Amino acid sequence: MSFTEEVGIDLGTANVLIYVDGKGIVLQEPSVVAVNKDTKEILAIGSEAKRMIGRTPGNIAAIRPLREGVISDYDITERMLQYFIRKTCGGSRIFKPRLIVCVPSGVTEVEKRAVREAALQAGGRSVFLIEEPVAAAIGAGVDITGPEGVMIIDIGGGTTDIAVISMGGIVTSASVKLAGDTFDECIVKYIRKKYRLFIGERTAEQLKKEIGAAFYGETPRKTLCKGRDLVSGLPRTVEVTSAEILEALEEPIDGICEAVHSVLERTPPELAADVGESGIVITGGGAHLRGLERRIQRKTGIRTRIAPDADFCVAKGTGESLKYIDMLRKNSLNRRETYI
Structure with a gap:
């Protein structure tokens, strides 16, 4: 090296x-x-540790x-x-x-x-x-060096970062704690409340990826969801639709849209005009939620697109x-x- x-x-x-x-x-x-809580020994890191989430004995914790x-x-x-x-x-x-x-x-x-x-x-x-x-703007191929304003929305696991960038620096920004992990938590709560069924975060993430949607105009989808019945304590399977996942995610998606609107309101008029012309770019794993770009475009009236290889733009x-x-x-x- x-x-x-x-x-x-x-x-x-x-x-x-x-x-x-x-x-x-x-x-x-x-x-x-993955950590042994008794000895503090690290047992696994990365993919191997993730497979242990929700499946470990009492003395082993898979933590983030x-x-x-x-x-x-x-x-x-x-x-x-x-x-x-x-x-x-x-x-x-x-x-x-x-x-x-x-x-x-x-x-x-x-x-x-x-x-x-x-x-x-x-x-x-x-x-x-x-x-x-x-970093997301650079990875998405956006020119950050010019005086023209560009808007980036990076939806990660823990935060959604929204920024208007000009001359290589952030002019206005917001970082909200509404992102992929929040989506998963909302799905867990929704399934628990509606079906009296307890599911883990891995199952919630799978539902989000398979049938999740952020816009009512998206093609309906459905899938089976397995969990533990809160009444009987036994395994049970229910059918979940994309409309239900959208209902579960309504609050965090609205929160992200409001944060985008707030950043635009605080952006100098010349740069806001640039954003209106160049559009909004979404990066991060959360960009793959079906219809999210249409939802933000409807909220702002500004053309919105998902960056190529959105997951890898920041890296x-x-x-x-x-x-x-x-x-x-x-x-x-x-x-x-x-x-x-």
Whole structure:
């Protein structure tokens, strides 16, 4: 490994993606760690740990060390990052990679410090932070260097980041804790209330992906849902429709649409006019919810599209951000930091 190797990390609530300069995206693993609660020993990380969610004995916990876009368990996050970096770059301690890590817009100084320290302790030579909407825009192929305003909506696992970007920086933004995890929680609550059936988050996520919708004009779909009957305690199967999933997701989808509207209201008129002309771009795993772009377009009256390879835009943009390093270095995340 060259001492100049650059590694971009999309440190997401649901997944960690790693982009290596010259190689592209080399790793995509769930942000899940299985821990023995008695001995504190880490038993599995990533895909293997995710398979344990909802299936572990009492002394083993499959946990997510990141919540709502920020670190909730520093030690576990550090060890998870260390594992992924070693898996990607090898175990050499001689030449450490330079890390570019994306964070939600609006993170606090404490949260930024936690990300930096975790990345350095995990094996980084130096750490540069980039805000998720900026990374998403770069990864989606949007020109962020010009004076024209562009709008990005990045819907991840823990947060939805909305921003209007101009001259390589964020002009107006909002980060709301309504995203993929919220969608899953709403589906769990809806099925529990309507059918008296208890399902886990993996089943909810599957329902969201298979028949989820955000717009009533989408083609109806239905599927079978298995869970535990809350009355009898026995396994039971019910048929669930896309209209029901839409009803379950109505509140968080409305919340995202209101946040988009709020950002537009706070955007300078010239940049708002640019957005009206260029349109809105949606990135992130949540972009795949059927009809979401139509829902946002109806709310704003602005043409809205889903970026190609929406899941990978943030990771790709994080890795490719070095070409804009001089411009990005001036933003608030790295004003007091050196990147060598």
